[in-house]
Amino acid sequence: MARFEVSQAIEETASPPAAVAQPRAALTRSLIGGLVTSLPVLVVGLLILNFAPTYYTYLALGAFVNLIVVVGLQVFMGNSNIANLGHSAFVGLGAYGVAILSTPLAMKKLSIPNAPFGFATLQLDPVSSALIALIMVGIVAAVSGKVISRLSGVAATIVSLALLIIVHSVFLNWTNLFKGNQAFFGIPKVVGLPWMMVFSVVVIVLARLFKDSRWGLQLRASAQSPQAAAALGIDARRLRLMSWVLSALICGLAGVLYAYFAGTISPKLFYFQMIFNTLAMLILGGMATVTGAVTGVIVLSVGLEFIRSIESGVTIAGIQLPQLLGLSGVALGVVIVLCMAFRPSGISGRYELDELLSRLFRRNAK
Amino acid sequence: MLSVDNLVVRYGAVSAVRDLSLKVGRGELVALLGPNGAGKSSTINALTGLVTPASGRIVLDGQDISRVRTEDRIRAGLTSTPEGRHIFANLTVGENLRLGAAIRRDPKGVRQDIERFLALFPVLSERYGQAAGTLSGGEQQMLAIARSLMSRPKLLLLDEPSLGLAPKIVVQIFDFIGELKAEGLTLLVVEQNARQALRFADRVYVVSAGTLRHSGPPSSLADEHGLFNLYIGG
């Protein structure tokens, strides 16, 4: 058994077109790969932008935020193979960061008149707000990452959860700054679908570049075989920290974008429900690849919307079904359990979309 | 007693054992020799069921056990002392022996057997209440064999009993193995240390690269000098 795993590990780390001989060629290839992977996202986005009614545009914006979160999650989980159950804390930090910095003063007078550090009388433009919020996310990520990267896999996961609870608890209880349990409204709505698509593509390409980079490869190798990697002089801690921070920044960006399109946020948005949703998406799609993250979001966003329509009570053939609260939760859980039992590598498995396409092409050419 | 036909063990794409057949008769001590990575341990693990063979038949006392779970093979009278001893380091010496007898339902007999082994190995008696992890390598090997015998097996598989032990201890271990054979136990001993294994062996199989290269009485190895050196050395 043990031997089997090792041989598999070697196979897996060897299979991606890693940066070996020609770094420039590998970089180009990785870049193109990322762009190919983001094609489906662009197509779906453009279709919705041009043809769909407003309601669907709103749904699509939510799905794009999830996409960015899931890609961010993939950057850490997919490469380090450590479950992260706290990433929505960073989404929340990003969202609250821009909310506090960019909300118009008139609105702040209503919502957080007693904010400390002069935030009640501060209003920045959306771009600087976003940058500062991301810097804050980066700082929190660096500090928490210092701890998490030192721990073994299980303990790291538990600490990621602890981080979520700490952040959530601060949102709830530091009412002067975060407005507690109530909705924080009045954030400038400056992001629409086009910007969301641009950032999605950027994030997908970024995740792909990291995965194929020297660091990504070393991190994946050390996740497969820690001792062998350590023997090669790979510093797994530093790499875990690096991927943790990158992952957090991407999640933070998702939060920023969410706040800028929804205009209203509240703490419960960035708690376990988001963890459940995005984790199920990543697992269903396959966490080893960026393609998996994209696939999972597309499939589960559609599936969940369908289930939610049943959940809220539908009329089928003249019969009004009752509200079935919890149905979508059950479905998410079942997706996770079944995936883990029957296809732990998810829908897309080990290969990225471009790798699959080129394999297919090569096979046909033969 | 034991007959193995056309055993194949694969790990992914790698074949560890290819088409291996062997027989062990009642009361025999059979040695399975070969260099590192020859597929000896894979054979043993296939016999105990810890790895599932890709194909082949394993028959114990006329009963096909190829698809039987490990636990039930032990209950059927086949036991193995794994390579590297694998004593339960966090349990005491006494607890290790008691676990060895887990399938038995005669507490009195179990107690008698424990006393017999303690008399046989006074070291184990001294260390009875200590964690087994504190024993020396040789003592651990004694404990591991005693633990296997606690289930009163018909057939004992010994995987590399000499591994990592000082030469003097190895001689002691094999003296004990010789005694077990004299008492009528059937044994299949897997070894790299051919000299020791051949002291009491009735018959010898030589494997290398997962394939059977030679079988016959111990004397046949001496005849084919080249073979002896090639596959076994020293």
Added chain:
Amino acid sequence: MDYALQQLLNALAFGAEYSLVALGLAVVFSIMGLVNFAHGEIIGVSAYSVFLAAALGLTSPIVAVLLAVAAAALAAVAFERVAFRPVRYAPTTTGLLTAFGVSIVVQNLFMLLISPKPQSVSILNGLNQMWFFGPFAVSSLQVMELIVSGLTILALVLFLNRSTLGLAIRAASRDFATVRLMGIKANRVIATAFAISGALAGIAAVFIIARRGSVSPDLGFSLVLKAFVACVIGGFGSLAGAAAGGMLLGFIEVGLLVALPQEYGGFKDALTYVIIVALLVYRPEGLLGQRVELGDKEI
């Protein structure tokens, strides 16, 4: 003096409850490396069984207690059989995520089949009284919690040290393959470990129901998160570590309750976790943990 004693009892009782739940997690983790996020839902199943039995006319608190423990043990074994067996030999992350999925499913089933709102259960309220020892007033529930937890842990220790199955569980925590070489059925060892883990959760459930007087879908979830943290500070997989970690957590929480001014009380949980994470910076392997050698579990 009275106040100090009361807070000490508080800390011990909280700690005892965390220890019970953490021990349940550690028993399962130590033998099969499963990080059982669905442990809280075992508590949930236990609590909802009592709720349903009471709704159907059960009035005897003793039967309710037995039911709570039995239902939890059964639920744990059932979870293993249905969800965890297929991923038994899979990597830790796979098992962890499976358990997380089971947790989501069961929590939402409570919502779907019973109600998303808390449901009142008064059958065990009798356990929660005030006892007077001379000048001291103490909560009967806390005293019982302490005593019962102590006895349960003692029973667990005896079982693990005396019975063959207990020895097998301890041995399996290091080397499962060799336990099977002793002719001991793997399924039986694992089912026993889950039953123990469930029973411990069931005992905790009794105290939770008695204290809250109600059940809700997320009843066990936050408790189990704390128990996980207890396991991590104790050293994951170490039984003694889980018990010690649970106690430590109880003392940290009560200490914070005492030390924090009223208006900052909401930050108790956040600060508890911050303290623990800070502890981990100094001892990443936990208080009683040891670095696990990779390859220990290989065949």
